[in-house]
Amino acid sequence: MSDGARFDELIHPATRLSVVALLAAADWADFAFIRDRLGLSDSALSKQLATLEEAGYVAIERPVSERRRRVRARLTPLGRERFTAHVAALQDIIAAPSG
Amino acid sequence: MNYPTEAEARLALESVRQGRQQVVDEIGMPWWYWWGLAAAWIVLGLLANFDVPWWVVTIATVAVGAVHATVSRRVFAGRQRTGDVRVRGDVAAERGMLLVIGFLLVLVGVTIAVALGLSADGAGHPSIWASCFAAVLVVLGGPRMMLAIRNDAARRVIEE
Numbered sequence: 001m002s003d004g005a006r007f008d009e010l011i012h013p014a015t016r017l018s019v020v021a022l023l024a025a026a027d028w029a030d031f032a033f034i035r036d037r038l039g040l041s042d043s044a045l046s047k048q049l050a051t052l053e054e055a056g057y058v059a060i061e062r063p064v065s066e067r068r069r070r071v072r073a074r075l076t077p078l079g080r081e082r083f084t085a086h087v088a089a090l091q092d093i094i095a096a097p098s099g
Numbered sequence: 100m101n102y103p104t105e106a107e108a109r110l111a112l113e114s115v116r117q118g119r120q121q122v123v124d125e126i127g128m129p130w131w132y133w134w135g136l137a138a139a140w141i142v143l144g145l146l147a148n149f150d151v152p153w154w155v156v157t158i159a160t161v162a163v164g165a166v167h168a169t170v171s172r173r174v175f176a177g178r179q180r181t182g183d184v185r186v187r188g189d190v191a192a193e194r195g196m197l198l199v200i201g202f203l204l205v206l207v208g209v210t211i212a213v214a215l216g217l218s219a220d221g222a223g224h225p226s227i228w229a230s231c232f233a234a235v236l237v238v239l240g241g242p243r244m245m246l247a248i249r250n251d252a253a254r255r256v257i258e259e
Contacts, residue, residue, distance in 0.1 A: 087115055
């Protein structure tokens, strides 16, 4: 693998990878935004975010705005670093000569 | 550790692209921004057309420019079209803001050129017609330009 590439088994499952990829392009995203855009159920997204939060990849915030409780998720620096390394690892697999 | 096959890696990268595309799709200016800018352009055209003291026109032009620069930077820098997500600065890119400013400079040039052309042709109220023409370009061209900025951001995401 090239420098900086590191396959991450925690990020790799398809749903979790989509969640992390979405968060990697954002400073933060609302729970409802992630759920709707990725077509997930509340429970499925909660489970994925809990796993990522436990690993220290995602931070969950609960700001109160317009008297509405919201849940926001953001990628932590560790999560961003691991995601970048994981994408590099995937690219290495594709770039490697087959056989 | 079980590494994915090449086909699985390609599928995973496609998931990455789709996930990030959801955020890129949020880059944009609210509709009111373009209509407000078009209205301001027409007001400037009206001021230039009627016998308004030059200093009033100058102050109005500078005021519109200042308000526009402030509002566009705040709206674009906020990168929150819906309030549900904030696009990262490196995804929205300064390039997008430069495109917005470049678009406005082109509009200034087009307005002056059209007004001079109409005036040379003997048309009445050339500055009003020229500003209306520019206003239509703002309303029609602004959203299209944002689409180009989104496509540019998506392309860069894929190329990363």
